[in-house]
Amino acid sequence: MNKPILKLQNISYSYHSLSGEVPALSNISFYVNQGEFLAVVGPSGCGKSTLLSLIARLLEPESGTISFQNPDGSLNYPGIGYMLQHDHLLEWRTIFRNITLGLEIQHKMTPEN
Numbered sequence: 001m002n003k004p005i006l007k008l009q010n011i012s013y014s015y016h017s018l019s020g021e022v023p024a025l026s027n028i029s030f031y032v033n034q035g036e037f038l039a040v041v042g043p044s045g046c047g048k049s050t051l052l053s054l055i056a057r058l059l060e061p062e063s064g065t066i067s068f069q070n071p072d073g074s075l076n077y078p079g080i081g082y083m084l085q086h087d088h089l090l091e092w093r094t095i096f097r098n099i100t101l102g103l104e105i106q107h108k109m110t111p112e113n
Contacts, residue, residue: 003069004031006055011064013050024050028064056080 011028
């Protein structure tokens with residue numbers, strides 16, 4: 001049996017403001033096995049970007065858990081990046097320099113990059 005490499009269990013998230021609370025995701029659960037391809041589709045405002053931000057740990061879920069099983073068997077959270085539908089690139093940098101910005105910030109640039 002395949003062991004999931006990504007597992008979301010009962011994930012919920014709401015946005016809070018002075019005018020109130022707006023639920024973005026409620027009780028979302030799914031898993032992805034190694035070698036599978038996943039597409040997240042839906043209308044504008046349904047929570048797709050929120051879901052990706054939670055998986056990338058840019059946001060923390062209000063409830064539920066997100067876990068990774070790396071191919072080497074470790075449970076370390078992998079470094080994840082994703083491109084939003086609007087390309088918030090730094091215009092003064094080349095495409096390559098925009099792509100490697102994360103490595104640069106983490107001081108992980110090498111001559112091979």
